[in-house]
Amino acid sequence: MSALPRPTLRQLVHGFVVLAQKTVQTRLTYRLATLVSLLASVASYGVFLLVWLAIYRENPRPGPLSRDEMLAYLIAAFLVNSLLITSVELRFGHRLRMGLIAGDLLRPLGFLMFQMAQGVGDVLANLVYVLPLFAAGYGFAGSAILPASAAAAALTLLSVALGFLIAFGVSYLIVQAAFVLQSGYGIMFLRASLHQVFSGLSAPLVMFPPTLRGAAECLPFHHEIETPARIWLGLVPLEDAPRLLAWQAAWGVGLIVAGELIFSAVMRRHQIQGG
Amino acid sequence: MRFYFVFYRTALKAIAEYRVDFAVGVITAVAMQLAALAFYWIVFTRAPALGGWSPHEVLLLFGFTALVLAVSELLFNGIWWLPYYVQDGQLDRLLVYPVNSLFFVLMSRPELHALGNLTAGAVTLGIAWSALSPPTWALLLVPWWVGCGAVVYTGVLVLVGALMLRVVGPWATHLFTAHQMLNTSRYPLSVYPGWLRTLVLYVLPFGAVIFVPADFLRGHGSLLGAVLWPPLAALGTALAAKRAWDVALRGYQSTGS
Numbered sequence: 421m422s423a424l425p426r427p428t429l430r431q432l433v434h435g436f437v438v439l440a441q442k443t444v445q446t447r448l449t450y451r452l453a454t455l456v457s458l459l460a461s462v463a464s465y466g467v468f469l470l471v472w473l474a475i476y477r478e479n480p481r482p483g484p485l486s487r488d489e490m491l492a493y494l495i496a497a498f499l500v501n502s503l504l505i506t507s508v509e510l511r512f513g514h515r516l517r518m519g520l521i522a523g524d525l526l527r528p529l530g531f532l533m534f535q536m537a538q539g540v541g542d543v544l545a546n547l548v549y550v551l552p553l554f555a556a557g558y559g560f561a562g563s564a565i566l567p568a569s570a571a572a573a574a575l576t577l578l579s580v581a582l583g584f585l586i587a588f589g590v591s592y593l594i595v596q597a598a599f600v601l602q603s604g605y606g607i608m609f610l611r612a613s614l615h616q617v618f619s620g621l622s623a624p625l626v627m628f629p630p631t632l633r634g635a636a637e638c639l640p641f642h643h644e645i646e647t648p649a650r651i652w653l654g655l656v657p658l659e660d661a662p663r664l665l666a667w668q669a670a671w672g673v674g675l676i677v678a679g680e681l682i683f684s685a686v687m688r689r690h691q692i693q694g695g
Numbered sequence: 696m697r698f699y700f701v702f703y704r705t706a707l708k709a710i711a712e713y714r715v716d717f718a719v720g721v722i723t724a725v726a727m728q729l730a731a732l733a734f735y736w737i738v739f740t741r742a743p744a745l746g747g748w749s750p751h752e753v754l755l756l757f758g759f760t761a762l763v764l765a766v767s768e769l770l771f772n773g774i775w776w777l778p779y780y781v782q783d784g785q786l787d788r789l790l791v792y793p794v795n796s797l798f799f800v801l802m803s804r805p806e807l808h809a810l811g812n813l814t815a816g817a818v819t820l821g822i823a824w825s826a827l828s829p830p831t832w833a834l835l836l837v838p839w840w841v842g843c844g845a846v847v848y849t850g851v852l853v854l855v856g857a858l859m860l861r862v863v864g865p866w867a868t869h870l871f872t873a874h875q876m877l878n879t880s881r882y883p884l885s886v887y888p889g890w891l892r893t894l895v896l897y898v899l900p901f902g903a904v905i906f907v908p909a910d911f912l913r914g915h916g917s918l919l920g921a922v923l924w925p926p927l928a929a930l931g932t933a934l935a936a937k938r939a940w941d942v943a944l945r946g947y948q949s950t951g952s
Contacts, residue, residue, distance in 0.1 A: 456859065456869040464875035467882065468734070474886035475742040482741035606719030606808065613723070613730035622734050629740045632733060 427528045435529045436537045443541025447507075448548070458502070458549050465498045468622045483627045489655070490627075492564035495557040496649040497621050503550045504584055504644060506542035508535055508591040509608045513598055525687075532680060535595065539588045568654025575661045579648040582668035586644050589675025590615075596682040614639070620646025624655070640671040698794065703770075703802045710807055720808025728761050728815035731881060746885030748913070751826040753882065755909040758820025760880050761812050762837075763844030763905065768809035771801040771849040775870055777856045787949050797940045801849065829912040836908070836922065843925035844904035848877055850932030851899050857936070857943035873899075880905040903928035 427435070447454060472494060476487040485493065512535070515521045527534050557565050567573035590611060597607045616622065617632075618641040625633050625642055636642050647664050650656045656664065711717065735757065739750045748756075777800060780786040789803070790796055820837075851873045859869045880901040884892045895902040904925040910916035 453859070453869060456872060460869070460872035460875050463872060464878060467875075467879055470886050470888070470891075471734075471738060471745070471882055474746050474882075475738060478742040478744060601715055601719060606716060606723040609723045610719070610726050613726040617730045617733040623737050627741060628737055632736065 432529060432533065436533055436540075439529065439534065439537035440541040440544065443538045444545045447542065447545035454545075454549065458553075461498075461502060461505075462553075465494075465621075469494055472623070485624065485626065488561070488564050489653075490624075492561050492653055493624055493649060493655070495561050495565050496652050497619075497624075497645050499550055499554055499557060500580060500583065500645050500648045500652075501619070501621055502553060503543060503546050503580065504587045505546060506539040506587065506591060508539050508542070508588065509594045509598070509611075511538060512595045513605060513608070516598055531683065532592070532676070535592060536588060539584070539591065543584055564653075567652050569658075571658055572651055572654050572661075575658070575665070576648050576652040579651050579661075579665060579668060582665060582672055583644045583648050585672025586640050586668060586675060589672055589679060590640065592676060592679035593682070596679055596686055599683075599686045615641050615644070618642060619644050620649070624650065640675065643668045643671055699798060699802060702799070703805065706803060707805050707807075710805060717807050720806065721811035724765075724808045724811025725815050728757075728812060728819070731757065731878075732819070735881075746883035748883040748885070751823050752909070752913045754819055754823035755827065755912055756881050756883070756905060758816050758818075758823055759840065759844065759905045759909060760877060761816030761819060762841045763816075763848050763880075764877065765809040765812035765816055766841055766845035767848045767852075768806040768812065770805065770845065772806040772809070773799075773801045773803035774849065774852045774856050776800075776804050777860070777870075781860070784949060786947075790944070790947075796944065797853065797937060801853075824912075827913060829914070833912060840904060840908040840921075840925050843929040844901070846929035847900055847904050847925075847932045848873070850929070850936035851876065851901075853936035854932075854939050857939035860943040860947055877901055900928035900932060 469491075472490055473487075475482055476490070480487070512521070515524060524534055525531055529537065554565075567576065594607050594611055601607065618636040618639050620636070620642045624646055625636050628636060643664070647656075647668060651661055651664070735750075735753065738745060739753075744750075745753055777786070780789065780800070786800075789799055792799060824834075852870055855870055855873045876895070876899055879887065879891070879895050884895065884902055884906050887895070892902070896906075897903075907916055907924050908921045911918060911921035
């Protein structure tokens with residue numbers, strides 16, 4: 421029996437784009453469900469926002485950021501987070517449980533690119549919901565939510581793309597853990613906890629107590645949310661941005677390479693379940 | 696009742712088979728509580744009090760919230776599996792059993808990682824209790840408050856689940872709306888605007904079962920309110936949830952394969 425011909429680069433790119441498009445279509449099919457889950461995020465984040473407003477009432481200068489800067493930061497962080505949320509682990513967990521993952525492992529696109537294409541599709545679908553949220557944020561915080569400059573806006577786009585690489589890299593590691601544990605449910609929530617604390621979603625790192633800030637700076641999560649939000653709002657001098665982008669790239673590539681290495685090791689002993 | 700007991704015990708045994716999942720689940724539950732406490736830490740390094748509540752008084756709210764979550768997860772967690780039951784067609788099978796379908800769904804998937812939330816909640820509440828020193832006899836009321844809280848939380852989850860029964864989404868994310876609303880009870884109601892206070896006291900009454908008892912324990916609220924309000928809130932939510940479930944099932948259309 422002869423081996424199947426390897427797909428060309430053109431075919432791989434085409435496959436990636438089509439899969440991302442199909443993911444967008446699938447996500448948009450469940451419009452109401454997505455809107456409701458977005459409502460859950462708004463409700464959850466609203467608590468952080470209201471608590472911070474109460475802190476500024478108790479102590480008008482609780483840290484280096486003014487009330488308006490803090491408000492703009494929290495909205496920007498929420499928007500970046502809403503944009504970068506993907507269903508990579510949930511989708512994988514469902515397919516693992518049902519035994520459908522066997523087919524995914526045989527796709528010519530490769531397992532990594534198969535997952536990444538769907539992650540890109542998720543982000544593109546998120547854009548549909550994030551743009552109206554940005555308009556709502558503008559209504560709430562005014563021009564403070566706009567980018568500090570054209571250069572800051574351009575650098576933020578790059579930073580968000582690199583933030584996606586980190587978010588996907590972490591998800592891909594969770595997928596590997598799910599292969600081993602036969603369920604990614606627990607690990608997924610563990611990631612959510614770490615993300616909530618260390619990403620800067622609930623507060624920029626300058627507002628953290630020193631110990632917590634030290635821990636956050638050693639982890640990749642703050643480069644997912646805090647770095648793009650700070651660049652957008654001009655809380656980072658433009659000359660510091662390339663250094664932050666380099667850190668983002670290093671974390672993103674490092675996490676994905678680590679995920680691929682674990683994937684190779686895991687595949688030697690994995691058994692398909694379900695069906 | 697015997698049937699439900701046997702069914703629940705069997706479901707527990709099935710879950711206990713997956714020991715690694717159990718260990719990861721417990722660690723995760725504790726991590727999620729620690730994540731919430733990390734924000735608490737940030738808050739109280741930036742302000743001496745929040746909405747008139749001291750750090751230890753706010754810790755009471757954290758403890759109660761974790762315990763309510765734990766009891767609901769341990770006894771009535773099956774609602775989180777409703778979207779999957781609908782997608783896979785399993786709900787059709789559950790509906791033909793000669794039992795109360797709502798109880799059957801609720802008890803079908805206990806979560807042992809609730810033990811992590813239970814531990815975290817008990818420790819947090821213990822620390823707050825020892826710092827605030829409320830009357831010792833009030834300890835007897837804690838199971839009463841936590842039980843009522845678990846009924847309210849589960850009831851709100853059922854309400855959301857029933858409302859969404861016809862909107863068959865790919866995941867259970869819509870139930871997180873109710874879960875996130877529970878998180879409002881970790882902070883004093885005084886930090887929220889009036890409409891949100893009304894919402895969590897009277898409509899989705901997490902405040903009635905968590906904030907009201909905690910307010911009494913810190914020496915502000917009345918004993919009568921702390922004893923009577925939680926069961927009234929629990930009863931109202933349970934009746935509304937049952938009604939919503941029955942109405943949703945009447946319009947339910949199978950989607951499974």
